Amino acid sequence: xxxxxxxxxxxxxxxxxxxxxxxxxxxxxxxxxxxxxxxxxxxxxxxxxxxxxxxxxxxxxxxxxxxxxxxxxxxxxxxxxxxxxxxxxxxxxxxxxxxxxxxxxxxxxxxxxxxxxxxxxxxxxxxxxxxxxxxxxxxxxxxxxxxxxxxxxxxxxxxxxxxxxxxxxxxxxxxxxxxxxxxxxxxxxxxxxxxxxxxxxxxxxxxxxxxxxxxxxxxxxxxxxxxxxxxxxxxxxxxxxxxxxxxxxxxxxxxxxxxxxxxxxxxxxxxxxxxxxxxxxxxxxxxxxxxxxxxxxxxxxxxxxxxxxxxxxxxxxxxxxxxxxxxxxxxxxxxxxxxxxxxxxxxxxxxxxxxxxxxxxxxxxxxxxxxxxxxxxxxxxxxxxxxxxxxxxxxxxxxxxxxxxxxxxxxxxxxxxxxxxxx
Amino acid sequence: xxxxxxxxxxxxxxxxxxxxxxxxxxxxxxxxxxxxxxxxxxxxxxxxxxxxxxxxxxxxxxxxxxxxxxxxxxxxxxxxxxxxxxxxxxxxxxxxxxxxxxxxxxxxxxxxxxxxxxxxxxxxxxxxxxxxxxxxxxxxxxxxxxxxxxxxxxxxxxxxxxxxxxxxxxxxxxxxxxxxxxxxxxxxxxxxxxxxxxxxxxxxxxxxxxxxxxxxxxxxxxxxxxxxxxxxxxxxxxxxxxxxxxxxxxxxxxxxxxxxxxxxxxxxxxxxxxxxxxxxxxxxxxxxxxx
Numbered sequence: 001x002x003x004x005x006x007x008x009x010x011x012x013x014x015x016x017x018x019x020x021x022x023x024x025x026x027x028x029x030x031x032x033x034x035x036x037x038x039x040x041x042x043x044x045x046x047x048x049x050x051x052x053x054x055x056x057x058x059x060x061x062x063x064x065x066x067x068x069x070x071x072x073x074x075x076x077x078x079x080x081x082x083x084x085x086x087x088x089x090x091x092x093x094x095x096x097x098x099x100x101x102x103x104x105x106x107x108x109x110x111x112x113x114x115x116x117x118x119x120x121x122x123x124x125x126x127x128x129x130x131x132x133x134x135x136x137x138x139x140x141x142x143x144x145x146x147x148x149x150x151x152x153x154x155x156x157x158x159x160x161x162x163x164x165x166x167x168x169x170x171x172x173x174x175x176x177x178x179x180x181x182x183x184x185x186x187x188x189x190x191x192x193x194x195x196x197x198x199x200x201x202x203x204x205x206x207x208x209x210x211x212x213x214x215x216x217x218x219x220x221x222x223x224x225x226x227x228x229x230x231x232x233x234x235x236x237x238x239x240x241x242x243x244x245x246x247x248x249x250x251x252x253x254x255x256x257x258x259x260x261x262x263x264x265x266x267x268x269x270x271x272x273x274x275x276x277x278x279x280x281x282x283x284x285x286x287x288x289x290x291x292x293x294x295x296x297x298x299x300x301x302x303x304x305x306x307x308x309x310x311x312x313x314x315x316x317x318x319x320x321x322x323x324x325x326x327x328x329x330x331x332x333x334x335x336x337x338x339x340x341x342x343x344x345x346x347x348x349x350x351x352x353x354x355x356x357x358x359x360x361x362x363x364x365x366x367x368x369x370x371x372x373x374x375x376x377x378x379x380x381x382x383x384x385x386x387x388x389x390x391x392x393x394x395x396x397x398x399x400x401x402x403x404x405x406x407x408x409x410x411x412x413x414x415x416x417x418x419x420x421x422x423x
Numbered sequence: 424x425x426x427x428x429x430x431x432x433x434x435x436x437x438x439x440x441x442x443x444x445x446x447x448x449x450x451x452x453x454x455x456x457x458x459x460x461x462x463x464x465x466x467x468x469x470x471x472x473x474x475x476x477x478x479x480x481x482x483x484x485x486x487x488x489x490x491x492x493x494x495x496x497x498x499x500x501x502x503x504x505x506x507x508x509x510x511x512x513x514x515x516x517x518x519x520x521x522x523x524x525x526x527x528x529x530x531x532x533x534x535x536x537x538x539x540x541x542x543x544x545x546x547x548x549x550x551x552x553x554x555x556x557x558x559x560x561x562x563x564x565x566x567x568x569x570x571x572x573x574x575x576x577x578x579x580x581x582x583x584x585x586x587x588x589x590x591x592x593x594x595x596x597x598x599x600x601x602x603x604x605x606x607x608x609x610x611x612x613x614x615x616x617x618x619x620x621x622x623x624x625x626x627x628x629x630x631x632x633x634x635x636x637x638x639x640x641x642x643x644x645x646x647x648x649x650x651x652x653x654x655x656x657x658x659x660x661x662x663x664x665x666x667x668x669x670x671x672x673x674x675x676x677x678x679x680x681x682x683x684x685x686x687x688x689x690x691x692x693x694x695x696x697x698x699x700x701x702x703x704x705x706x707x708x709x710x711x712x713x714x
Contacts, residue, residue, distance in 0.1 A: 282706040283633045284698045285468030294465070294637075343712070346636060348705035 018103035063096035072111035124267025192367035207383030209373030278355035279347040307336040324403035327395040434591035439500035451478035460583035494560030515562040540565035572599035602646035622681035643713030674700040
């Protein structure tokens with residue numbers, strides 16, 4: 001294995017110092033280098049596939065490409081397209097999660113915004129980290145999303161506004177304006193919950209079991225969502241900054257770029273963000289129709305001690321009559337202690353990560369459980385949640401998600417877009 | 424005398440003892456085989472263990488003669504007594520008179536009668552109490568806790584058993600209540616003369632639980648109610664609970680390990696997934712937790 005100096009010298013478009021900085025930033029976030037300059041044999045390619053690093057974090061493996069650039073502009077995305085393809089190929093071949101790290105001379109908020117939108121659109125499964133020479137870091141990593149900006153005095157700011165107007169003259173960054181409001185949508189629990197309520201509460205269609213009613217202003221949204229109004233105001237500001245809500249002179253704001261919003265949401269959300277418990281049936285057997293019927297029948301008759309739960313994934317699609325494939329995996333969100341549910345369903349924890357049944361303790365509990373509806377006597381996640389969840393399932397999940405979008409979600413999104421008087 | 428399969432042998436035995444089927448209760452491995460066709464059972468993922476021994480539990484009061492004796496019927500059907508051990512009277516099993524030359528030899532097949540053992544294991548002279556006459560010419564082996572298998576027995580029609588003679592399909596057989604079957608298998612596991620059979624018994628426990636997995640809470644409730652109503656059985660129930668703890672409380676517990684070993688051997692090369700110890704432990708606990 002080549003030593004670090006040799007490796008760094010050999011790197012195209014890289015500088016040793018910047019790569020060191022990236023490695024240090026990743027190390028602080030729990031990543032450990034397993035191997036450098038990784039070579040993966042590939043059929044028909046004499047040189048195979050080459051990656052900069054193989055890293056590990058907890059029990060997960062990541063293929064990592066590190067790129068160094070002086071600036072952050074539109075051409076950068078074209079330049080990193082190849083590393084992204086390489087990472088995606090490594091993911092298919094080895095199961096390593098893709099992580100792209102970029103070091104730039106200086107973070108340009110507009111460039112960052114565009115790059116994030118492009119990644120959300122073209123490579124939503126990609127983890128990424130962008131750092132600059134002033135130690136600013138923006139990242140989308142398994143540990144969470146980061147937007148850390150420092151001024152030249154070294155003071156930390158947890159948020160910044162992506163607008164190059166009105167920059168304070170004392171700021172070290174002409175492009176960045178600091179304030180207490182969130183920079184953009186974080187797609188945390190409340191962000192997701194507000195979005196769902198806003199998109200679905202006014203529709204009469206299926207796929208939503210949460211609150212319904214008219215929303216003519218933010219206060220009404222807060223009331224329907226059962227949260228305090230300031231949280232909604234803050235969220236609306238983030239929506240506006242993210243380009244999904246537009247104020248119009250003298251008129252009420254409107255929703256915009258809903259397809260991009262959905263693409264970003266899909267890219268930011270990971271099923272693995274939830275706490276998964278892979279399970280096997282205690283009495284074994286194939287996952288055939290009979291087993292599924294038995295399983296769903298048990299779900300229909302929970303005991304008093306069974307915690308709240310909701311079906312998602314392929315089985316939820318089946319109940320929505322939107323089944324597109326023969327995939328049989330079962331995904332079930334459960335709130336609280338899963339043991340009573342496991343007993344009721346006659347399940348046993350499995351060491352096999354590809355086990356056919358997965359209980360999920362949700363990271364975003366309010367968003368997951370707030371919109372559940374009942375189909376065939378079973379609690380099922382709202383259709384948007386199901387769409388997000390199946391998007392990440394290996395057993396034809398992406399296809400299934402597209403099918404949901406075509407058959408149901410596009411209509412709902414369309415209805416929401418046509419509501420010109422959003423607030 | 425040859426049999427095409429263990430089911431064929433069982434059908435022959437049941438036809439032989441047809442006049443007594445209202446008194447006898449079929450126990451052991453063939454009971455588990457017939458549980459499979461009981462209307463309250465659901466198909467299990469594991470194949471029921473093969474057995475060649477037809478064991479009948481008999482009432483402690485003996486069996487009154489109904490027309491011909493059991494011994495006559497056995498003789499007429501081609502069975503002969505086979506005496507084993509040095510007990511007085513010796514342990515008696517019926518075996519086919521003319522062993523087959525087929526792959527599954529007929530001499531592997533046996534019929535045995537069992538009756539309950541109450542009181543001490545040995546008499547005042549120190550001789551083990553192992554057998555008892557239950558009818559002229561029929562010696563039954565005495566077994567502890569066997570009375571449980573006679574409590575609220577179930578019945579099953581052989582009509583659902585494939586590949587047996589037509590006349591056998593009309594038979595109705597008495598089987599132990601599955602809950603008592605499990606309790607008896609666990610209670611008897613500590614008996615000294617059952618050590619060799621214990622692994623197979625533990626596998627049967629998992630298989631019975633698996634077959635009645637839709638009904639475990641009800642089965643356990645029926646067992647608990649009956650056993651709590653009887654002072655002697657109440658003690659057995661406590662004993663059963665403590666033994667269950669030892670045998671099935673965690674995936675490495677002895678009962679789990681033994682059941683897994685037997686099932687793995689039975690299902691080797693059949694292309695079926697063998698239940699792992701965690702599955703066996705969790706499955707059996709689903710019954711035990713309701714007892």
